[in-house]
Amino acid sequence: MHLLSKSSITTTPFLLLIFFFYFSSISSASYSETCSGIVPFRQRADTISITDFGGVGDGKTLNTKAFRAAIYRIQHLKRRGGTVLYVPPGVFLTESFNLTSHMTLYLAAGAVIKATQRLRNWPLIAPLPSYGRGRELPGGRYISFIHGDGVRDVIIT
Structure with a gap:
């Protein structure tokens, strides 16, 4: 059966x-x-573009001065609600740069922030006591590409 x-x-x-x-x-x-329901998205009061500071997205031009100048402007504007740093489509070659509080780094579709490969352009900073250089090897460590130390209210999108 x-x-x-x-x-x-x-x-x-x-x-x-x-x-x-x-x-x-x-x-x-x-x-x-x-x-987005847990952490509300902050609308920023102002928007500035990296191209307003001389940024060129051709993949060849070094844009470090443009990024640093734009972030310096955001830091000193101190606009209520913060500021958006808009990066339009293109390949923006740069060295390391520091973010500031109350900002959004907004990359448009097709925008790339590309790190330069020249090591002499990468600063050494104090080692972290928990790993790598400073614990096993003497000396500092290379700073991260997009760096933020002690910042708050930062969005990268």
């Missing part, structure tokens, strides 16, 4: 699939919270 007929064997996977999709849609509908 066979417990399963041929039709029940072919129907069972189909019913399981319907059951799965039905209950997964119910559970996903009840959980609609996202990161």
Whole structure:
């Protein structure tokens, strides 16, 4: 005696699939919270463009002065709500630069911030006591490409 007929064997996977999709849609509908719901996105009061400071997105021109000047402006504007630094489409070659508080670094679709490969342009900073240079090897460490020390309210998108 066979417990399963041929039709029940072919129907069972189909019913399981319907059951799965039905209950997964119910559970996903009840959980609609996202990161943007947890941490509200801050709208910035002002927007400046890296091109306003001489930035060129050709992949060859070094844009370090433009990034540093734009961030210096944001730091000293101290606009209520902060400022957006807009990077338009293109490849912007630069050395390391420091972010400041209350800013958004906004890269448009097709925008790339590319690090220069010349090591002499990368400053050494004090080592962290927890790993790498400073613990096992004497000396400092290279600063991160896009750096922020003691900053708050910073968005990179």
